Amino acid sequence: MFKYYLMLSWLSVKRTPMLTALMVLAIGLGISVTMTVLTVNYLMGKDPIPEKSHQLFHVQLYTYGKDRSNPRSADGYPYQVTYQDAMNLSRSEIPNRKTRSLQTGYSVIPSSSDSSPFMETARAIDSDFFAMFKVPFIYGGAWESSVDTKAKQVVVLGKEINDRLFKGENSVGKQVNLNSNLYTVVGVIDDWQPAIHYYDLNNNHFGDTQQIFVPFSLLPVLELPSWGNNNGWKTETINTYQDKLNSEQMWNQFWVELESPQQKEKFQAWLEGYVEQQKQLGRFEHENAGGSLKDVVEWMDYNNVVSDDNTILVGLAFMFLAVCLINTIGLLLAKFLRRAPEVGVRRALGASQGEIFVQHLVDVGLIGLAGGTLGLLLGQLGLWGIKQLYANYHQLVYMDMTLVVLAILIAIGSSVVAGLYPAWKICRTNPSIYLKIQ
Amino acid sequence: MLEIRPILSALSRQKSRTLLILLQIAITFAVVVNSIAIVKQRLDMMGRATGIDEAHLLSLNINAIDENYNFKQNIHADLEMLRNTPGVEDAVVINQVPLSGSGDSSSVAASQEQFDKFENFGAGFFMADNHIINTLGVKIIEGRNFTAEEVEYTAARANAKVTIITKSLADKLFPEGDALGKKVYLGGDLQPTIVGIIERQAGSWVHHPILFDNMLFPIVRLNRFHRVLIRVKTTQDLNRILAEVEDKLIKRNNQRVITSINSMEELKASSYSGDNAMTKILWTVSILLIIITALGIVGIVSFNVNQRTKQIGTRRALGAQKSDIQKYFITENILLTSIGLTIGCIICIGLNMVLVEKYSATPIDWQYFPIGIGLMLTLGILSVWWPARKAANISPTIATQTT
Numbered sequence: 001m002f003k004y005y006l007m008l009s010w011l012s013v014k015r016t017p018m019l020t021a022l023m024v025l026a027i028g029l030g031i032s033v034t035m036t037v038l039t040v041n042y043l044m045g046k047d048p049i050p051e052k053s054h055q056l057f058h059v060q061l062y063t064y065g066k067d068r069s070n071p072r073s074a075d076g077y078p079y080q081v082t083y084q085d086a087m088n089l090s091r092s093e094i095p096n097r098k099t100r101s102l103q104t105g106y107s108v109i110p111s112s113s114d115s116s117p118f119m120e121t122a123r124a125i126d127s128d129f130f131a132m133f134k135v136p137f138i139y140g141g142a143w144e145s146s147v148d149t150k151a152k153q154v155v156v157l158g159k160e161i162n163d164r165l166f167k168g169e170n171s172v173g174k175q176v177n178l179n180s181n182l183y184t185v186v187g188v189i190d191d192w193q194p195a196i197h198y199y200d201l202n203n204n205h206f207g208d209t210q211q212i213f214v215p216f217s218l219l220p221v222l223e224l225p226s227w228g229n230n231n232g233w234k235t236e237t238i239n240t241y242q243d244k245l246n247s248e249q250m251w252n253q254f255w256v257e258l259e260s261p262q263q264k265e266k267f268q269a270w271l272e273g274y275v276e277q278q279k280q281l282g283r284f285e286h287e288n289a290g291g292s293l294k295d296v297v298e299w300m301d302y303n304n305v306v307s308d309d310n311t312i313l314v315g316l317a318f319m320f321l322a323v324c325l326i327n328t329i330g331l332l333l334a335k336f337l338r339r340a341p342e343v344g345v346r347r348a349l350g351a352s353q354g355e356i357f358v359q360h361l362v363d364v365g366l367i368g369l370a371g372g373t374l375g376l377l378l379g380q381l382g383l384w385g386i387k388q389l390y391a392n393y394h395q396l397v398y399m400d401m402t403l404v405v406l407a408i409l410i411a412i413g414s415s416v417v418a419g420l421y422p423a424w425k426i427c428r429t430n431p432s433i434y435l436k437i438q
Numbered sequence: 439m440l441e442i443r444p445i446l447s448a449l450s451r452q453k454s455r456t457l458l459i460l461l462q463i464a465i466t467f468a469v470v471v472n473s474i475a476i477v478k479q480r481l482d483m484m485g486r487a488t489g490i491d492e493a494h495l496l497s498l499n500i501n502a503i504d505e506n507y508n509f510k511q512n513i514h515a516d517l518e519m520l521r522n523t524p525g526v527e528d529a530v531v532i533n534q535v536p537l538s539g540s541g542d543s544s545s546v547a548a549s550q551e552q553f554d555k556f557e558n559f560g561a562g563f564f565m566a567d568n569h570i571i572n573t574l575g576v577k578i579i580e581g582r583n584f585t586a587e588e589v590e591y592t593a594a595r596a597n598a599k600v601t602i603i604t605k606s607l608a609d610k611l612f613p614e615g616d617a618l619g620k621k622v623y624l625g626g627d628l629q630p631t632i633v634g635i636i637e638r639q640a641g642s643w644v645h646h647p648i649l650f651d652n653m654l655f656p657i658v659r660l661n662r663f664h665r666v667l668i669r670v671k672t673t674q675d676l677n678r679i680l681a682e683v684e685d686k687l688i689k690r691n692n693q694r695v696i697t698s699i700n701s702m703e704e705l706k707a708s709s710y711s712g713d714n715a716m717t718k719i720l721w722t723v724s725i726l727l728i729i730i731t732a733l734g735i736v737g738i739v740s741f742n743v744n745q746r747t748k749q750i751g752t753r754r755a756l757g758a759q760k761s762d763i764q765k766y767f768i769t770e771n772i773l774l775t776s777i778g779l780t781i782g783c784i785i786c787i788g789l790n791m792v793l794v795e796k797y798s799a800t801p802i803d804w805q806y807f808p809i810g811i812g813l814m815l816t817l818g819i820l821s822v823w824w825p826a827r828k829a830a831n832i833s834p835t836i837a838t839q840t841t
Contacts, residue, residue: 018737019737019741022733022734022737025730025733026730026733026734029726029730030730033723033726037719067556068556105501107501107502107503107694107695109503116688116695117503117694117695118695118697119499119501119695119697179503179662180503180504180505225662225663235625235626236626237595237626238595239594239595240594307712308796308797308798309712309716311797312476312793312797312799313716313719316469316472316473316720316723317723319465319468319469320469320723320726320727322465323462323465323466323469323727323730323731324730326458326461326462326465327458327462327730327731327733327734329458330455330458330459330462330734330737330738331734331737331738331741333454333455333458334455334737334738334741334742335741337741337745338741338744338745385722386715386719389711389714389715389718389719390711390712390715421454425454
């Protein structure tokens with residue numbers, strides 16, 4: 001029977017090629033536009049580290065003086081912490097793992113004289129960083145945790161820069177010249193490109209990750225400059241690097257890994273204690289003074305990783321899909337009703353309403369399938385276009401299995417929604433009218 | 439003359455199809471008008487005058503490697519070389535480059551008392567020598583430029599005695615319009631006197647409300663990492679300098695790395711890339727939507743014409759002119775589009791209210807409604823033209839045939 005329906009459908013396609021093409025195009029365009037926009041939105045908002053996103057917490061402290069707040073954040077907290085707070089926070093024994101973090105940069109001076117020096121952004125962190133964010137190593141590993149308190153000139157390199165400096169060989173134990181200082185390589189990480197730099201949303205959200213990782217403890221020793229945001233609220237005279245380290249300027253980040261809610265509570269309580277202690281020292285003068293822990297998902301949300309523009313586009317894309325579907329319903333009605341006389345005859349010859357209904361659903365299904373396929377193809381074109389438009393999205397934009405399945409579901413769902421009413425309407429045709437005219 | 443009544447009765451006999459067309463027109467209108475409004479807002483933003491000589495500027499970063507690098511000497515030598523390069527109008531070492539998305543800002547108030555009470559304004563904080571006015575290509579409308587003697591070279595925080603500010607900032611600090619000669623307060627002992635006012639100058643963050651509120655200081659920071667801004671004479675010079683500037687600087691002293699050599703146009707495009715993408719996506723969506731709707735109308739009307747072949751033939755046989763038939767379908771379409779647009783206006787305003795409320799969009803100007811309505815009506819008539827002509831060409835003899 002199904003085969004017979006398929007044949008009927010094919011005949012009806014052949015009879016109304018323009019109308020059919022129009023419907024396939026409408027469904028295809030609707031799906032491609034929706035999928036393109038949804039893909040970007042989904043990938044941006046996607047949990048980058050689902051297995052532990054609720055165990056990693058970004059720490060914020062309300063260090064502002066009276067009447068001060070961060071006008072850009074939802075709760076008025078500053079995004080970053082001061083150096084002194086980063087130092088003090090790292091003394092807590094409660095978290096399993098913790099890391100201070102700063103974006104910095106270097107002039108890299110290759111040893112061979114035929115290649116010229118180049119600049120690279122770098123990240124100053126503690127040894128826990130790699131385990132916390134599940135950074136994969138090819139050679140070696142993180143530096144020893146003792147380096148976090150007693151600075152040593154060691155470095156973890158990214159794959160790309162290791163390829164460039166050491167032709168991809170195991171460079172552990174070799175030396176790299178950064179800003180005319182020699183650093184010993186302790187590890188090389190594999191290509192690590194999270195779509196979103198969730199570990200540092202203060203700087204660029206997207207794009208390539210850093211290729212150089214050095215101990216945070218080197219900050220006061222080598223006076224590593226900040227290559228990220230520096231926010232101050234207090235009138236302070238900052239003439240030297242030491243002044244900056246002692247100041248209320250916020251330019252560092254702090255992450256902790258807390259395994260259980262109990263541990264989180266414990267650390268939260270410790271934070272409150274810390275704030276109280278600092279109050280005694282004359283800091284944290286604001287009435288809202290306190291500490292805030294946000295996990296990865298909350299932190300991304302807080303930093304509006306999915307921008308307003310993306311959300312607007314998703315809304316508009318669904319309205320676009322709605323127009324395409326309404327269009328298809330109209331065209332299907334037209335197509336089916338044109339066939340009403342024929343249906344009348346079939347009904348008179350004994351076909352049940354159900355059979356007519358199913359036959360037309362097969363019709364709709366075929367159109368949906370063709371439209372969905374077209375939609376997926378055009379969707380790839382759409383994604384290609386998005387990559388051209390947003391230079392730093394290249395890590396971000398691709399369709400994974402979830403998205404392909406979602407696209408197929410939207411295609412089937414859309415065509416069924418579009419087809420139900422017309423199919424229902426045609427199967428309720430009263431055969432006698434058409435028989436009379438004939 | 440207009441056959442509204444038969445049209446209405448015909449439409450009421452096919453309620454679902456009528457409703458579908460109405461909805462389609464309504465949503466298309468709402469989406470297209472809102473999209474165009476957003477596009478217009480973004481284009482206006484990107485098209486704002488920056489006050490600087492955008493077309494002839496380029497910037498680059500220098501990071502010194504050598505431990506014993508003499509900052510002051512090298513900066514002087516670099517600037518002298520650049521300023522004497524054929525095709526270069528002027529050049530400065532500067533702490534931040536306009537439109538680049540990265541830089542410094544500070545709070546400033548009109549009095550110490552206001553500063554202490556946080557009654558202050560944010561402003562971009564630019565530091566360079568007295569060539570900055572000529573390099574940026576900005577216009578001083580009151581007061582004077584910095585003098586060479588006022589320029590201070592320092593690695594520490596400089597205590598500038600004078601500043602030049604933009605008119606936009608001057609108007610905020612001193613609404614009376616008497617900013618020139620007044621002191622401004624930036625905290626501590628930093629209390630420079632305003633010696634000049636610039637007509638207009640864009641700062642670094644294009645999406646920040648303080649984009650045009652800027653202060654200039656005659657300070658050159660002696661940092662390992664510094665930025666250079668170069669103004670050239672012509673576009674040909676720009677491309678030439680972009681290509682050769684790195685070699686020139688390295689040849690003069692190779693103990694440094696030169697990066698981020700960009701023309702101002704590139705920096706601007708990069709800062710606005712999100713808006714640029716948004717306008718292009720919205721254009722594409724709008725055009726596709728219009729095409730889909732138009733094709734939909736063509737399809738439905740063609741079907742109606744087919745359905746009514748016999749009826750039309752009969753009307754023709756009873757004396758209706760070809761033009762009457764065509765007029766019938768066009769009138770029907772105008773009627774449908776008008777009702778659709780009425781619903782569309784309501785959806786459109788509702789959608790805009792949501793966008794304004796939740797996503798900081800701007801309310802749609804009323805002008806967009808007549809433009810959108812005109813567009814949709816024209817589109818409707820164009821879409822119906824061809825099927826209506828087909829209808830008009832139906833032969834009256836068809837009335838006498840049996841099928």
